[in-house]
Amino acid sequence: MSDIISIKDINLAGKKVFIRCDFNVPQDDFLNITDDRRIRSAIPTIRYCLDNGCSVILASHLGRPKEISSKYSLEPVAKRLARLMSKDVIMAKDVIGEDAKNKATNLKAGEILLLENLRFEKGETKNDENLAKELASFAEVYINDAFGVCHRAHSSVEAITKFFDEEHKGAGFLLQKEIDFAQNLIKYPTRPFVAVVGGSKVSGKLQALTNLLPKIDKLIIGGGMAFTFLKAQGYDIGNSLLEEGLIEEAKNILTKGKELGVKIYLPVDVIAAQTCSQEAVMKYVPIQEIPAGWMGLDIGPASGRLFREVLADAQTIWWNGPMGVFEIDKFSKGSIKMSHYISESNATTVVGGGDTADVVARARDTDEMTFISTGGGASLELIEGKELPGVKPLKAKVIE
Template identity: 40%
Template sequence: MTFATLDDAELQGRRALVRVDFNVPMADGEVSDDTRLRAAVPTIEKLRAGGAKVVLLAHFDRPKGKFVPAMSLAPIAPALAKVLGHPVAFAPDCVGKDAAEAVAALKPGDVLLLENVRFYPGEESNDAAFARALAENGDLYVNDAFSAAHRAHASTEGLAHLLPAYAGEQMRLELTALDKALGRPERPVLGIVGGSKVSSKLDLLRNLVTKLDKLAIGGGMANTFLYAQGHDVGASYCEKEMAETAREIIRLAGQNNCKLFLPLDIVVAEKMAPGAPARIRSLGAVDEHERILDAGPETVERLNRAMDNSKTLIWNGPLGVFEMPPFDKGTVGAAHHAAELAKAGKLVAVAGGGDTVAALNHAGCAEDFTFVSTAGGAFLEWMEGKELPGVAALSKQNKR
């Protein structure tokens, strides 16, 4: 997909409407994790350096089209100013007189954050009139919120049809990395999909077995596949009603020459608790009171060998209950191996999804991956092969 970037834009003196994702964790009225604020810095600084007036659009929480004081973006402005090392003005509205006056007061290089766009029902309904009201405060539109790109909202999709539209620096980074992983990857491509439920990742699995050369399934969903193959899973979490679906995915993988890796051995315990006595079991040797809580060492060793023989890795979901040692060993072991290969330039390793990011941070190796997406739902829908409205809109440029 081709899309315009800020390298293509005339910025001096122009009002840049920038969609960012500032839906950040808060504690006691203050930002408790500024990761998403820091992610927006390269785009904001590039616009400032080019002499643009930077007008930021964002949502926070789910006010459902009503003004909810507790969901105001006001506390974000000082937190962003601290990260930027530059003042950030705040307007108590995102459209209308207050927004217009705040935008009119800007000088080139200034930064303004407008109030929560979701205070208006027109945002989530992608109302044309609301999109036009937003567009009145900009000369160009920049989308830097890949994490919100799976939503066809006024500020993520509608605006791209009203103003010259560009991908921000974070958006460009994300789309380039994803293209390397699934769009035009270097083969062989290995996928790792973990997590608890097959039912929540059906579209993902069906798409990946048609795109990948190899796919490893771990976490609780692996239990369903093992059960579908006739293995006893004891007291493990298992979607037994999904057994036929699991067999269908196994058949689909075979038809598409995608080699499927299911566990060879497993780690079990009688209860899921930190430090609970854990045992390594071969398949089918699980007692009725035992739960499968992690991939076994033989499974991880085979997965590491598969990485050695791959050029690209795409990872979504942990291999076990990584939040609870000792059931983190499988995920941590595989993560370290992937990180080492990526750091050595032998593997393009792309990972994403909330649990995956947390697992890689737990393993202490997220920074060594080629790219780690914090996008959650958008990353998952992209892996499922679905069109993301916010991204698609950027590729349909309005020539002005």
């Protein structure tokens, strides 16, 4: 299907394998992992390497640490992985320091070593080649199984691939699955194909919207980004989130939708409040009646019913972005309801990772969705048709 070198194309027998995973999991205030889907998703690739007599070095980032602190340690991940695999996981105290080097050197076949948070190294996010070279020196084979970071050119994702030839680098099972799925979704969707887009920013989703329009039949827009579209239609949106500079773009999308015969739906009512907090007084108002100084923070019940009708005949649904400020209970109803409607539909349902996957988990609908991507930004960029920096170096070169 894809021209990506797969882990199955590589002779792994008895080798040291470096696997870039995405263990960026949500944690509560006590650092307990609240959703281990990303850890579980990596297991097939790890098992496959162990079954081939390899020793495995795992690397991941967690959060956006400004400095080295135990709050961002991968220690809880090592514990959870060990439990899920019923197997010891050796934890390094650093990334490319003494401890990591010693442990990597002495790693025996069948053993698993997890390096400390990659972002403890400043060079990781700068795509630093020296860091990449150090990491590459740990192993003979490089496998990328971290779809969630493939849209970022980071040291452990992009620069590191320069130190491995085609026989010694490739994509893990999760990465392969994500890419195949996204490519098929866009090329051969069963119609009607409905895209549901939310979240706070239009800017991050503009390109995806523009690219999606010719391929979809209906578009539902919710979340904070809806207000820029409502403003473009001349509504008074009070203090709601607005991206002033994108009103023209929003108009273009609405016009282009009309030309293409794509039906575009926006909220007809909202839950408004004066401040974005759990204590705020809230009221349900039609979109025409947002009071001055108030802001819309979730879609209202009428919008929910409307969107449910829109989804009724869908055969493919792609969802990226919540319908409101779902982190606050008060404003989470619209997103939770949307999750229920999408999961109850008979369509092929595809959820872009990140926040949207969190909403689905909160709504307890995870098992009902056809496919939940492990990456938010990366799945957006794939849908946009971009070539991901982490995937490009894993493509087999075609000999002319």
